[in-house]
Amino acid sequence: MSRFALHRLWAIVLKEFIQMRRDRVTFGMMVGIPLMQLTLFGFAINSDPRHLPTALRLADHGPYARALVAALERSEYFTIVREAETEAEAAALLQRGDVQFVVNIPEDFTRRLLRGERPTVLLEADASDPAATGPAVAAARTLTATLFDRDLKGPLTRLRGQPGPVDFQVHAHYNPENITQYNVVPGLMGVVLTMTMVVITALAITRERERGTMENLLATPVRPTEVMIGKIVPYIVVGYIQMTLILIAARFLFRVPLEGSLVLVYGVSFLFIAANLAVGITFSTLAKNQLQAVQMAFFFFLPSILLSGFMFPFRGMPEWAQWIGSGLPLTHYLRIVRGVLLKGSGLTDIAPELWPLLLFLAVALLVGVKRYRRTLD
Amino acid sequence: MAAPAPSTELAIDVAGVSKRFGDKTVVDGIDLQVRRGEIYGFLGPNGSGKTTFIRMLCGLLTPDAGRGTCLGFDLLREQTAIKPHVGYMTQRFSYYEDLSIRENLDFIARVYGVPERRAAVQRSLERLGLANRSHQLAGQLSGGWKQRLALAACLIHSPQLLLLDEPTAGVDPKARRDFWDQIHQLAAEGLTVLITTHYMDEAERCHRLAYLAYGRLLTRGTVPEVIAAARLTTWIVAGPQLRVIADALRGRAGVEQVVAFGNTLHVSGRDAVRLDAAIAAVRDADHTWTRGTASLEDVFIGLMDATRDNFA
Ligand SMILES: Nc1ncnc2c1ncn2[C@@H]1O[C@H](COP(=O)(O)OP(=O)(O)OP(=O)(O)O)[C@@H](O)[C@H]1O
Ligand SMILES: [Mg+2]
Numbered sequence: 001m002s003r004f005a006l007h008r009l010w011a012i013v014l015k016e017f018i019q020m021r022r023d024r025v026t027f028g029m030m031v032g033i034p035l036m037q038l039t040l041f042g043f044a045i046n047s048d049p050r051h052l053p054t055a056l057r058l059a060d061h062g063p064y065a066r067a068l069v070a071a072l073e074r075s076e077y078f079t080i081v082r083e084a085e086t087e088a089e090a091a092a093l094l095q096r097g098d099v100q101f102v103v104n105i106p107e108d109f110t111r112r113l114l115r116g117e118r119p120t121v122l123l124e125a126d127a128s129d130p131a132a133t134g135p136a137v138a139a140a141r142t143l144t145a146t147l148f149d150r151d152l153k154g155p156l157t158r159l160r161g162q163p164g165p166v167d168f169q170v171h172a173h174y175n176p177e178n179i180t181q182y183n184v185v186p187g188l189m190g191v192v193l194t195m196t197m198v199v200i201t202a203l204a205i206t207r208e209r210e211r212g213t214m215e216n217l218l219a220t221p222v223r224p225t226e227v228m229i230g231k232i233v234p235y236i237v238v239g240y241i242q243m244t245l246i247l248i249a250a251r252f253l254f255r256v257p258l259e260g261s262l263v264l265v266y267g268v269s270f271l272f273i274a275a276n277l278a279v280g281i282t283f284s285t286l287a288k289n290q291l292q293a294v295q296m297a298f299f300f301f302l303p304s305i306l307l308s309g310f311m312f313p314f315r316g317m318p319e320w321a322q323w324i325g326s327g328l329p330l331t332h333y334l335r336i337v338r339g340v341l342l343k344g345s346g347l348t349d350i351a352p353e354l355w356p357l358l359l360f361l362a363v364a365l366l367v368g369v370k371r372y373r374r375t376l377d
Numbered sequence: 378m379a380a381p382a383p384s385t386e387l388a389i390d391v392a393g394v395s396k397r398f399g400d401k402t403v404v405d406g407i408d409l410q411v412r413r414g415e416i417y418g419f420l421g422p423n424g425s426g427k428t429t430f431i432r433m434l435c436g437l438l439t440p441d442a443g444r445g446t447c448l449g450f451d452l453l454r455e456q457t458a459i460k461p462h463v464g465y466m467t468q469r470f471s472y473y474e475d476l477s478i479r480e481n482l483d484f485i486a487r488v489y490g491v492p493e494r495r496a497a498v499q500r501s502l503e504r505l506g507l508a509n510r511s512h513q514l515a516g517q518l519s520g521g522w523k524q525r526l527a528l529a530a531c532l533i534h535s536p537q538l539l540l541l542d543e544p545t546a547g548v549d550p551k552a553r554r555d556f557w558d559q560i561h562q563l564a565a566e567g568l569t570v571l572i573t574t575h576y577m578d579e580a581e582r583c584h585r586l587a588y589l590a591y592g593r594l595l596t597r598g599t600v601p602e603v604i605a606a607a608r609l610t611t612w613i614v615a616g617p618q619l620r621v622i623a624d625a626l627r628g629r630a631g632v633e634q635v636v637a638f639g640n641t642l643h644v645s646g647r648d649a650v651r652l653d654a655a656i657a658a659v660r661d662a663d664h665t666w667t668r669g670t671a672s673l674e675d676v677f678i679g680l681m682d683a684t685r686d687n688f689a
Contacts, residue, residue: 011487
């Protein structure tokens with residue numbers, strides 16, 4: 001006897017599609033929510049994150065250069081995590097999102113500083129999340145202007161004050177104009193998907209229970225996996241519709257430049273949408289009634305929106321919050337979407353964010369199948 | 378395709394089946410044998426455990442105790458093998474109200490992997506007399522029509538065993554008669570039917586009956602067997618002052634039940650001698666007094682009264 005039958009899966013998928021089409025209000029909400037959120041989150045959310053990972057490209061090992069690096073670290077905005085040997089290495093770190101900044105100090109730094117030639121210090125920033133980089137850049141700017149005041153004695157005192165001893169340059173990558181919407185709008189895609197996908201499937205099985213149709217369904221030969229997957233498939237389509245709406249709005253309403261491959265975004269989104277639907281289904285098997293299911297969905301939604309890096313820059317959060325955030329699919333999805341859409345990242349760049357999504361999907365499905373009650377007991 | 382059911386004489390053969398909810402034993406050690414092709418009536422007052430027992434037969438509830446087979450499959454270990462061969466009609470309508478009649482039938486047919494599905498659905502719609510309303514939502518049907526749809530749906534995969542939980546509740550007399558004709562025809566073709574009902578006329582149309590109260594099987598057999606086993610003597614009284622007569626009879630030694638049936642009064646008791654004595658004391662000329670045999674209903678009401686005393 002076959003364990004899993006496609007004809008039964010297909011029966012469930014068709015039924016769900018018909019029911020979805022009949023439920024006009026819910027269907028309207030699924031289209032309406034993305035649009036509403038887009039308008040609501042069109043404005044910026046500010047914050048002051050610190051300890052941002054920074055790579056150092058240090059060509060001058062003299063005391064002044066060291067002092068500058070130490071001062072940057074003391075500011076608490078920058079934490080040097082890597083030393084980059086070459087420009088290419090530094091660029092790769094920034095691209096992958098391993099670091100938020102690269103500090104470049106040229107080899108003739110000390111010499112030119114002492115000669116009063118205002119050596120250039122280049123701060124390269126990943127500005128795809130302007131809320132994260134803004135305060136740090138401002139701090140670095142003030143710091144370099146006054147840092148050497150004590151050291152510059154005698155004839156060098158003339159170097160103090162305007163325009164400062166160092167020529168401080170900032171190069172913002174990916175979102176040079178620091179437009180917050182660039183960052184928010186792609187992120188919103190993940191938030192909307194989390195919100196609607198989890199709620200919609202959280203109701204899926206509790207609704208059958210409450211309406212009494214579960215008794216019939218359980219008496220038929222359908223298997224738990226067939227029911228669960230059958231209830232997930234139709235909403236993957238809905239998820240893609242929502243994504244498309246947001247991408248269109250991002251492009252034409254907010255004029256977000258879409259750098260990377262849309263095919264990649266659509267491909268990866270499959271994992272994310274399925275992961276959220278699986279969470280919803282799992283809640284659905286745990287909840288006693290529809291109200292409980294919705295409450296569970298919100299219990300999942302709140303940390304997702306707060307701790308994923310959507311609302312507040314991820315690196316600005318305390319460590320425990322980052323730990324929780326790392327366990328949420330939205331966190332990884334945000335990095336992927338921002339990476340691909342704003343930075344033009346490719347598959348290899350986002351690979352480290354893919355396996356957490358996969359793992360999450362697998363665990364959620366497993367819990368759901370285990371918890372699915374085959375009887376009315 | 379599902380494995381064919383092993384063929385045995387008995388479609389249902391269970392012993393000692395029990396089910397508890399919390400500390401309440403709802404089904405208490407039921408033994409039941411139902412032959413293939415038989416229509417077996419399941420009767421009992423509200424809350425006596427009929428629905429619970431049926432749910433255990435089709436794998437919706439796991440028995441706490443007991444063993445047995447359903448269509449030759451083990452009740453506890455082979456629940457998934459039983460399901461494809463059973464049609465279960467729930468007491469409460471449990472098809473999708475937001476799906477049309479045709480969509481509901483189509484869904485069930487797909488789930489069971491019915492061969493030539495479209496034709497099967499169409500045949501079912503026509504037999505139901507709903508072919509021209511097949512696009513109406515199931516939720517918009519009247520109660521009786523919902524019952525008829527549910528019956529059609531649980532027959533669509535040609536099951537070998539039909540479990541019907543009050544299938545005719547709220548169905549008009551004509552539809553009920555059609556329904557019973559259909560059931561008898563299906564049974565003649567070899568389908569086994571276990572059916573719960575509260576209607577006496579339906580009980581009398583079953584090949585055999587079981588009566589359940591407080592989770593226990595009190596009596597079973599054919600209608601004459603059940604009546605004979607009750608050893609009940611019944612006097613039927615007709616006339617103008619039945620209320621007065623009833624009050625006078627109640628409480629007398631030998632009178633176990635006094636029940637008004639329309640324009641007559643049924644007075645019954647198991648001890649014929651004492652019952653006759655009680656009647657003799659009250660008997661008058663204004664009323665007609667007939668000594669007869671108990672009807673099925675007298676028997677069941679008697680059983681219900683007796684058990685209520687036991688469990689009070
Ligand atoms: N899921 C459950 N949890 C707790 N108690 C239950 C549950 N299902 C049924 N019961 C109890 O079991 C008893 C038997 O219920 P059941 O539905 O089997 O009766 P029934 O004979 O079908 O009654 P009716 O004629 O009213 O349909 C009732 O007292 C009911 O309250
Ligand atoms: Mg019942």
